[in-house]
Amino acid sequence: MQAAADQIMPVDSILLLSISIPLIGAICISRIDEREFTANVKLASLWTTVFAFIISLMLFEASVERFSFLTFGPSFISVRMIAMTTFLVLVAVMVSQDEINMELKKFHILVLILEALLIAIFSTTDILVFYVLLQLIILITFILLEIFGKDSICAVKFFIILSIGSLLLLLGVIFLVNLTEITDINVLSRYTFSPRQESVIFWTFFLGFASITALFPLHIWLPDTGTETPTALTILLLGIFLKIGTFGMQTILLPIAENSCVHFRGYILELATLTMGYATLAARVQRDLKHIVSYISMGQMALITAGLFSGNVHGAAGASFNTIMHSLGATALLMVIAIIENRVGNRNVDAGMIPLIPYFSPIATVAMLTFFSVPWAPSFLGNFLILSACWNERFPIICLGIGFIIACSISHGFKIHRQIFSGISRLKKMPMNRKELAGLIPLIMLILAISVYPRVILDCRGEQAKEKRRL
Amino acid sequence: MVKYIVLFQLIVLLACQSYQWNSERENRKYLVAALAMLTASLATWILGDQLATPRSEYTFLWSFTEQIPGEFGLLSDSLSIVAAWIVCVITAIANCYSIGYVKKNLAVFLLAMNALAMNTVLLAASANLLQMHIFWTVLTLLSYFLLTFNPRGSPVKSSTGIVSAHAFGDLGFTIAIIALFQIFGNFNFGEKFFIGNDLQLRRLEFVALAILTSIFFKSAQLGSTRWLCQTPEASMPAQSLIHSATLLTAGIFPLIRLQNVFECSELVQNTMILGGLGSMTLYSIKAVFAEELSEILAYSSIAQVGALVVAGGFSAYGAMIIMYVSHAFSKSALIFSMGSVVYSLSGEQKLSNMGGLFELLPKTYISSILTVISMVGVPLMSFYYSRKVLLNEIASANRGLALNCIAVGLVVVAAILTSAYLFRMIYLIFHGKRKLTETSLAYLNENDNFIIFPQYIAVFFAIFSGVFFYYALYVDLIWTDVFAFSYGAVGGYAIFTFVTVNLIGIAVAALICKAITPRNISIQLNYKGIDKFKKHFIHIVQNLDRKYFRKVYLLIAGSGRSNHAGR
């Protein structure tokens, strides 16, 4: 009786609540008249995102049996991704309070719908649902880019390349469904395929996810899209959207096509190294800070992919760690760039001098260090684990290549730091206001906390293995 | 015991931070300096304690994760206490010195300097390789920060050079510890082990070579000296800390710590010997013909560290310890003295513009002369004993007569050249014709006590620390558990050799000073190749988008709309 009642209305489903809160918020905002009550729109969306974040933290204590509904269920990695998503959307909404003044309602409604979709996609256990949600996310991001981007070509590039990638993904899904008539990921991971079938599945899925993760040569959409949008949208794109690809690889591709992953991992590692090298080189010649951030993000995602496909537990752990640290670091750095832009007026790297903003330098430095994955506290662990995994799996040249490229990007990062922060300022002092600090300080604290205590993200007690065994 | 040093360093850092928060309270900088001196005294006391009763302690702090067998802990044995002691003393001196030397951004400078010191102490006290790696890489960052804070305020273009070099060096260390982890399954320092088979030997060789590469980068040896030569604009106390802390603790300290790894194959040790000899000789020669003050200092450091590496190659760890200690203090003393000169001349570093400052800067002159005398190896002073022991070890090593002879010969030549360039430097700065303009003369005066006083403390340590350690290691024969190789007897002809060597050196110096006057040229660094590449690459990247994608887009989507005006 209780089970039947639970099936009809899953009261315990915090997951359902966390997906529906942003939607409810969007509906409420759509009823507000934008011209009269501008402040209410901003406040409503802010409170909605805060509430969603708090709810998503409750998922950390979730168990699979209790909190699943329909095809959605929490797992170790998805809970962390959901928490990161809600946090970053919260930060993006905070950043947009001052930045976006036109088309407010559309922005907030679309962002909240996007948040709901992102939470759903990170918790789904069904391939078809994943694909449908992915396409919806691409669509809504495309509309956001269209409305708020400076040039329509970046949005069109984004849409076309991602559509091509996701059509390849669709082909893989259709192939899989045709073979097995099953769409549940957990069930499919126990299925055995012939090598030929598995390689078809592998390549279609991989190319689909590679376009989302912006691996070479499907990376074309990333630099322009990261540059020509307001900071809030760039945070969402670089912080969350790119991670859908690696998340898909980790939860869908690797469990289903295990043997193919092991067979083809040499190619994938080479591709990842190539992407990293290209990204570092391309970032070196850019003049706009946001362009540099986009290219380096591309390199980071390639590093995470390399970690995932190294075939080692250490590599996967390093990839998860780097995912979270990259999101936080990229967000912090983007906010730093926004602060600089507000004061200087442009984002040119050769601007040289910035005004003396008290306490800004350490914050910006931490952000920059995290972002450039400098091999010490903030991202050290992730990079170390990935390099260790590559070495132990007998890919020494790739390990050395990746290390070399990381070293190049570190020196580049410091060059930028020196250009921005050293020197005499011509402008007068403009200290950071409360809003900017309120966004940055928690982010920096979180980065430092995770770097010192990485157990939050890394799978220390073997929980993922336990989950696998249970299923 | 090291944990107390770390604790006191933390207190110093807190004091620095409080000074930074409120820069108007000038008295706080004195508090910082006083606390630093207190730390140095504590470190000295702990050293004495350790020398009296050598023991080894381990303090556990926390563990990383369960996937990586690494812990954060403090290992307190003789080697780490010696290294920590050196750093604390030099930092204390540098703190006092900076109060007088650095006029702008003092708070941040003190913070960076003390953070660097703390990091170096933690590096010295690391309990495993992973921890050492973390602090090794943080050293890069802190060195960078220290170098960017220029008292004169203009941007320091060369500070990123240090990062570039260290980044690649750190890569070598990362690969090395990953490979070591693959062999042994943990990150410990490698106690005595037996090499089971050829594969393991080859892997260990690779590890040793990788660590050696990173050490070469970090200590600015052959092949990666550019970053050290590019720091002329940085302030002097910063340079002192870099030369002693970064170069030595990051460069040479791991050599001693990981001695078991380096002992495993002859290839590695031969590489060390040859590399060290090369840099030692080459840079000693370059120093003789140098034009700028900081150039001489840099080349001299490189040469001395080269000698240290040679000592490591011959497994002469006793010699290494003595030389390590004496070089740290001597170089700091020298830098402080020269810094005082530079400060008096308002930033002038070219030797061609200096001369005849003997009467104008008497106190500085005395400290410089004392340091130089110590460095050239006058008996009863530090370097004499270090060279003596080194030559003895090299001569009695079983590497083959050829290598021994070459090494001995080159060390002697380097000694000659050392005295040559040092005396040349003294002569060109303090003696000879005065080349200053009238306006500079008007501004010139002896510096205040904050700059003079620390110099003398440094000189004191420079002269006597080596002596002290010689007696501790070779006469009282303590720490025989740490260094398992015998030291051998010392011959009586050494004194005669050294006196001869130094006299020859002085003669060479005199000849060169008279014959070759320094020219007024500046070093120009060319990056033509990189600029061309950058230009071509950005051209490709930009035009790819403009030419191809935009055209396709317009073909498809442009037909329906007349203009594409955005917002």
Added chain:
Amino acid sequence: MIYQSELLLVVYIFLSRLLKKKYGRQVNSFWIFIVVFFFLGLEDDSSRANFSFHSPKHAESILKALLLFGGCMVSYALKGQDFEKQTAVAVSVFGSLMAISARNFLSLFIALEITTIPLHWMFWSDCSRKQTAQGTIPLLQNTLKLVFTAEDRSVAPYFIFAMVGTGAYALAIIWMYLSIESLDFSEIRYSISFGHGRSHWWITFLMLNSLTIKQVVCPIYLWLSDTAHGKNLLITPYPLQMASQIIFYKLVTNVFYYLDGINILLTFGFLLMVCSSFSLIFQNNIKQIVIRCILSQMGTMFLCCAFPSHNGLQAMMFSMLAMIISFFGISIVLKSRNINTLADLPAIHRGHMLSAAAISIIFLSLMGYPPFLGFWSQFYLCLALMGWRTAASVIHLVPCVFNMVCIAKILDAIWFPRTQVMPRLPPDHVLRKTIYLITLMLIAIVPLVNRVFSPVRVESYFVR
């Protein structure tokens, strides 16, 4: 009561004409279609259960339902217009219902002609009215001249090909009767499947060719899209073709089911699919875009007809439904908004958020973007193609890519804020109800229809 729906329609036609003549009252054919639709549902007891296409009777019921639904849409669009046109639509639907119940080729031929002639008449009457300052003047007296005027170039080929198709079809029937001496479906299926002699192959070829020509599709379709110029989208030949597709389906299932890979259908389908979607991306006229998109989907449906597969035929039916709904939605929206080209769409969302959203959703559904109805039709079609040959479904991706490019263009026009002058559109509330209805149909009908049709036994949420 087998033929009650057809009888009802006939009754309606006569009664309505009588009413109009005697009392001058006009009954909209929309209502009769709704009534017949419900009667259809009562035909079978198990109609409320899972429609599974396993029995021919069920399949025919569903086909009839689809046709009536299409008829509903068309007559709704014609609301308030010419009574003659509404009668023509009713006659056409009657003919197609007859065609579905046909059991031999002759009856199929007659039913086909009953279906197509009223639509030809509608097309003809539209072409022959000339717009002048005084209003629309019928030019029936200059019919021959009209055929060769420069204004409507598509008229001549349209009728020529219709006549050629009819003629070829008649020829095929005669040939068939002479060689096999029967026109019954089951006998012909038997003789074709056992491959007696070469002539049967020729008959198949001619039959299919004629039907294809009659539907005036690829490779001669390029001029066809001009037929939509200046007319309401719903009374262009496209409803005709969609109706004829059903007849195609019937033919293939009953007669040609055991032939593996009907080559002509494969060729036509492939060419239609790829060529129309390629030409899609260079279009600016919205009607052209819609027509070419639908043509490419019809090409896919041809491909599905070409090989014997249960899944394929079911997917085809589903796709028909999706196309009818999308077609209807677009024509309603465009007609109300007077939008013809992409240049009429710039930044509609600024003032007309609901219109912008509705247009976006309708186009997304048409182009096959998830999770709308059009996507599921493409999905099932692709699944069916994958079941036959993997290469076929890979080729099916090509029009999908072009569709994505096109939708990017359209959404770009709608959502990117440009500095042009905003078009003067009527405010949103005028058509709000219709817009809500259509959009809801496109979104909400998805899980229901998935449940109902379920061509594939997939253990996913939608079919649980």
